[in-house]
Amino acid sequence: MPELPEVVTVCEILNRQLQNQMILNFQIYYAKLLLNPSIEVFKTKVQNQKIARVYNQAKYIIFELEDDLIISHLRMEGRWAYEKPEFYSYNQELLEAQFELENGYVLRYYDFRRFGTLELISKADVKSLQSPVNKIGPQANDPNLTVSWWQEKCAKIRRPIKTVLLDQSLISGIGNIYANEILYVAKINPHLPANQLTAQQVEKMLRQSRIILNQAIKHGGTTIHSFAPQFGDSGGYQNFLLVHGKNNQNCSRCGAKIVKEMLGGRGTYYCPICQN
């Protein structure tokens, strides 16, 4: 998947392409993609609604219709493509769903790993607990977040700080690549229990979260493995990564060897000397 910067990039592109387009029909080829409602209800609801806009809430992509929201999560490998029906920008066998639009184009969802999800919720029910976007914490690059808020949260948690950064229910939008980068720049050891961070470390971590995510968004996200925001396009942030994927390379600050370990089941890269 795409991490937050990739999702933001995708939303900007989709919003430009889809704003005010009417949905005429919907087809689904992989039933598990749609969490709810049933295919029949989903189809009936989306037909003849216009897409008002496309935006993101953390890593969720939200297609705002007139009465409903379609909430998409790409997980690891999902991708949306706006294209002519006869042109498949990606392997047709990986096509999971498509919307037929009034202008003759289609909006297609491809996912080779089949992890992504799609659901529809009416605007009236958005505040209900069922909405996935109600289960996530504030977005990490939100300028309104305060150090004291984050400090209070961290003070109650004994888990390693890296797994806390990845916990979307506490703070949203940080994925594995950026968690590694944030902790590297903030010089914090990923294993450090969250409640042992000093106020200065929490401040640095929050500031770097903002800087790194916004910087990555500016560069169109990170192209790593197969991710590309749209056919042909790709992000440029991978050229700025300082620690993710750099195991056995020299730390850009102190020259020590970057190590890779598994932490909370995820690849974790850090400098054992200057992140202590």
Added chain:
DNA sequence: CAGCGTGTTGAGGA
């Protein structure tokens, strides 16, 4: 062949 991966969730243990 085994392990890994841009993400999340639910089960089960402490």
Added chain:
DNA sequence: TTCCTCAACACGCT
């Protein structure tokens, strides 16, 4: 009960 860890999801790549 709360906190935390880890397997599972599906599939291609090394």
